[in-house]
Amino acid sequence: MTCEGPSPRLPPIPLESRAAMDLLEYQGKQLLARHGLAVSDGKAVATVEDAVRAANEIGYPVVVKAQVLIGGRGKAGGVKLAADEAQAREHAQNILGLDIRGHIVRTLWIEHASDIASEYYASVLLDRQASQPLVIFSVEGGVEIEQVAKESPEKLVRRNVDALEGLSRAEAVEIATDAGADADVVQGVADALTALYEVWTQEDATLVEINPLIITPEREVRALDAKISLDGNALYRHPENQSLSDSENEDPIERRAKEQGVQYVKLDGDIGVLGNGAGLVMSTLDVVARAGGSPANFLDAGGGSDAEKIKQAVQLILANDAVKAVLFNIFGGITRCDEVARGLIAAFEEITPAVPFVVRLDGTNDVEGRRLLQEAALPNVYAARTMNEAAEKVVALAAAQSVGTPG
Amino acid sequence: MAVLVDEHTRLAVAGITGREGSFHTLNNRAYGTNVVGGVTPGKGGRDVEGIPVFDSWEQAAKEVEPNTAMIFVPPRFAADSILEAAASGVALVVAITEGIPAHDELRVYNTLKRDYPGARLIGPNCPGILSPGKANVGIIPASFFKEGNVGVVSRSGTLTYQIGNEIAQAGFGCSSIVGIGGDPVPGSSFVDVLELFQTDDQTELIVLAGEIGGSAEEQAADYIGGHPGKPVVAYIAGFTAPEGKQMGHAGAIVSGSSGTAAAKARALEAKGVRVGRTPTEVAEIAVEVLGGASLPAR
Numbered sequence: 247m248t249c250e251g252p253s254p255r256l257p258p259i260p261l262e263s264r265a266a267m268d269l270l271e272y273q274g275k276q277l278l279a280r281h282g283l284a285v286s287d288g289k290a291v292a293t294v295e296d297a298v299r300a301a302n303e304i305g306y307p308v309v310v311k312a313q314v315l316i317g318g319r320g321k322a323g324g325v326k327l328a329a330d331e332a333q334a335r336e337h338a339q340n341i342l343g344l345d346i347r348g349h350i351v352r353t354l355w356i357e358h359a360s361d362i363a364s365e366y367y368a369s370v371l372l373d374r375q376a377s378q379p380l381v382i383f384s385v386e387g388g389v390e391i392e393q394v395a396k397e398s399p400e401k402l403v404r405r406n407v408d409a410l411e412g413l414s415r416a417e418a419v420e421i422a423t424d425a426g427a428d429a430d431v432v433q434g435v436a437d438a439l440t441a442l443y444e445v446w447t448q449e450d451a452t453l454v455e456i457n458p459l460i461i462t463p464e465r466e467v468r469a470l471d472a473k474i475s476l477d478g479n480a481l482y483r484h485p486e487n488q489s490l491s492d493s494e495n496e497d498p499i500e501r502r503a504k505e506q507g508v509q510y511v512k513l514d515g516d517i518g519v520l521g522n523g524a525g526l527v528m529s530t531l532d533v534v535a536r537a538g539g540s541p542a543n544f545l546d547a548g549g550g551s552d553a554e555k556i557k558q559a560v561q562l563i564l565a566n567d568a569v570k571a572v573l574f575n576i577f578g579g580i581t582r583c584d585e586v587a588r589g590l591i592a593a594f595e596e597i598t599p600a601v602p603f604v605v606r607l608d609g610t611n612d613v614e615g616r617r618l619l620q621e622a623a624l625p626n627v628y629a630a631r632t633m634n635e636a637a638e639k640v641v642a643l644a645a646a647q648s649v650g651t652p653g
Numbered sequence: 654m655a656v657l658v659d660e661h662t663r664l665a666v667a668g669i670t671g672r673e674g675s676f677h678t679l680n681n682r683a684y685g686t687n688v689v690g691g692v693t694p695g696k697g698g699r700d701v702e703g704i705p706v707f708d709s710w711e712q713a714a715k716e717v718e719p720n721t722a723m724i725f726v727p728p729r730f731a732a733d734s735i736l737e738a739a740a741s742g743v744a745l746v747v748a749i750t751e752g753i754p755a756h757d758e759l760r761v762y763n764t765l766k767r768d769y770p771g772a773r774l775i776g777p778n779c780p781g782i783l784s785p786g787k788a789n790v791g792i793i794p795a796s797f798f799k800e801g802n803v804g805v806v807s808r809s810g811t812l813t814y815q816i817g818n819e820i821a822q823a824g825f826g827c828s829s830i831v832g833i834g835g836d837p838v839p840g841s842s843f844v845d846v847l848e849l850f851q852t853d854d855q856t857e858l859i860v861l862a863g864e865i866g867g868s869a870e871e872q873a874a875d876y877i878g879g880h881p882g883k884p885v886v887a888y889i890a891g892f893t894a895p896e897g898k899q900m901g902h903a904g905a906i907v908s909g910s911s912g913t914a915a916a917k918a919r920a921l922e923a924k925g926v927r928v929g930r931t932p933t934e935v936a937e938i939a940v941e942v943l944g945g946a947s948l949p950a951r
C-alpha cells in the first residue's frame with residue numbers, strides 16, 4: 247500500500263515560512279482532482295459510523311487513512327486496509343483518536359483500495375538556490391525519497407523550470423522519459439506533471455509532492471497520496487482555500503495567535519519570550535538557553551507592532567501556565583519602543599501578571615519607551631540594558647519563581 | 654566608499670503617502686539621504702513635507718531622476734511596483750514590504766534577470782541599507798551605528814540592528830549594513846553582497862548574520878572558500894529553534910542540507926569562517942580580528 251516516507255529526523259521549521267498552510271492528504275487530493283489529476287474516490291469522515299457508511303458506499307476493499315500533518319502515518323498504524331465492514335469498523339475505531347507523534351487523529355479518509363503495478367514519485371517545489379521552480383520525478387516511488395536521492399541519485403530526475411515560461415509539454419515528456427517511465431505511460435505521466443505544475447502555480451503552492459504516484463494495472467496514472475503546502479501570503483487570491491487549515495489539531499494558543507496575526511510557537515520551557523523580528527527572537531531563544539534557561543515560546547510580534555498587538559501578545563504568553571517569567575527583547579526599527587511600552591502598560595491595566603517581566607528596549611523611540619515604563623512603575627517589571635543582561639536576569643527570576651512556588 | 658547607498662543616492666519612495674512610508678522616508682531624509690520624490694498612483698502633484706509625489710515611476714524618473722527606489726506599498730501591489738521602478742531605469746530597488754507571495758517574488762526575480770539585468774533588488778521583507786555617515790534607505794535605526802570598516806550583511810532585520818549595535822558598543826563602526834531579507838526568493842543573496850564588500854575600500858571585515866532554513870549560508874560558505882579575501886565572521890540564529898513537522902521530503906533533497914543552525918555553522922567553519930554563538934560573541938571576534946590585523950596601534 248502507500249508508504250508515507252517516515253521522517254525520524256525532524257528538521258526545524260523555517261520560521262520565515264510560517265505563513266505556509268499545509269493541507270491534509272484528502273484536501274490535497276481534492277485540489278489535485280480540481281486540476282485534472284486522477285485520485286481514488288473517497289470520503290472524509292470524523293466518526294466510526296460515518297467511516298463504515300462511507301466504506302459501504304465506496305465498496306471494498308477500502309483503505310482507512312489517518313488525516314494528520316505528519317509523516318510516518320503507516321508505521322504508526324494510521325493507514326489500514328479493510329476487506330469488509332467488520333474490518334473497516336475495527337480500523338476506524340483504532341485510528342480515530344490515535345496520537346501520531348503529538349497529532350491526534352480526528353479525521354479519516356476512506357478510499358477505494360487501488361491495484362498497483364508501479365509506484366513513482368513526483369514533486370514540484372521552489373528551488374531556493376536557483377530561484378526557479380523545480381520538478382523532481384522518479385520511477386522509484388513509494389519509498390523514502392531521501393534514501394533514493396542518497397543511494398541512487400541517477401534515479402531521480404530534477405529539472406528546473408523557467409518560472410516565466412512554465413512547464414512545457416515537451417519538458418514534461420522529457421522528464422518522464424529521462425527517468426525511465428514505462429513507455430506506455432509516458433504521456434500519462436506528462437499529463438500528471440503538467441497538472442502538478444498547474445496546481446503549484448495556480449493555487450500559489452510552495453510544495454506539491456505525490457508519493458506514490460501509481461500506475462494501475464489498467465495503466466492509469468493516479469495520486470495515492472498528496473502533500474501540498476500553500477503560501478499563506480497569497481491566500482487573498484484564493485478565498486476558496488481559506489478554510490483548509492487543520493485548525494483542529496493546532497495548539498489552542500497557537501490558533502489564537504494565528505487569528506491575531508502573531509507568530510507564536512509553543513515550546514517546552516518556562517520563560518516566555520517576546521521579540522520583534524524572527525531572527526532576533528530566535529537569537530533571543532539561543533541566548534536564554536545559553537544563560538541556562540528554557541524558553542516557553544517563540545513569539546514574533548512583528549514589525550510595526552502597536553500597543554493593542556503587544557497587549558494581546560502578553561495575554562498569549564501568559565495563557566501558557568508553564569510560564570514563570572517573561573522576557574521582552576525589542577530592537578525597534580519599524581517597531582517603536584514607546585508603542586511597545588504603551589502596550590505593556592495597557593496589558594497591566596487589564597491583568598495583573600503573577601510572574602516577573604524583564605524588558606529590554608532599544609531602537610526607534612527607545613528613550614521615550616523606557617521613560618514611559620519607568621513612570622508607570624509596573625509591579626514586578628525590570629528593565630535591562632543589553633540582551634545578555636536581560637537573558638541572565640530572566641533566567642534568575644524564573645529560577646526564583648520555581649523555588650517560591652512549589653509544584 | 655561603502656556599498657549600494659551613499660552621498661550619490663537619489664531616492665524615490667513608492668508608498669510615500671502611507672503612514673509607515675512617510676514616517677521612514679522623512680527619517681531617511683533627516684539622516685541626510687537625498688530623497689528626490691515619491692510615487693503613489695492617484696496622488697501625483699501633492700507633496701510630503703516638500704518631497705514631490707508622482708503618479709508613476711516613469712514620471713518620477715523623468716522629473717527627478719532617482720537612482721534608487723524604496724518600496725513601501727502593501728504586499729499585493731509590491732511586485733508590480735518593483736518591476737515598474739526597474740523599468741523606469743532605477744539601478745537599485747530596496748523592497749521593505751513584508752508578506753509578498755512567493756510566486757510573485759519568483760516572477761519579480763526572474764523578470765529582473767531577463768528584462769532589467771542592470772537593476773539590483775535588495776529584499777523584499779528587509780530593513781534596507783544604511784551606510785553610516787552617508788545615507789540611510791529603509792527602516793534601520795541609524796543612531797545606533799557609526800561609520801567604520803565593518804560590512805554587515807544579514808537575512809534578519811532586527812538581528813542586524815542587534816549585531817551592528819554590539820559592534821558599535823565595542824568601539825567599531827560599519828561601512829554599510831545590508832539587510833537582504835529572509836524571504837524564499839531574495840533579490841540579492843549573501844554571495845552578491847559579499848562580492849560588493851570584497852571590492853569596497855572602506856570595508857576591512859565582513860559580518861554575515863544568517864538563520865535556519867534554506868541554504869543561503871551554505872552557498873555563502875562555498876563562495877568564501879573559493880574567494881579568499883577579507884575576513885568574514887558569522888552568526889547563525891536558531892540553535893534552539895523549535896523542531897517540528899516538515900511537509901514532504903523534497904526540500905531536503907534540493908538543499909542537501911538539514912537547514913539547521915548547527916549544519917550552517919559547520920559549513921561556514923569548514924571554510925575558515927569563525928562563527929559567534931551570540932551577537933555579543935560575534936562582536937568580540939570582530940574586535941579580536943580587527944584589533945590584531947588592520948587597526949593602527951593607538
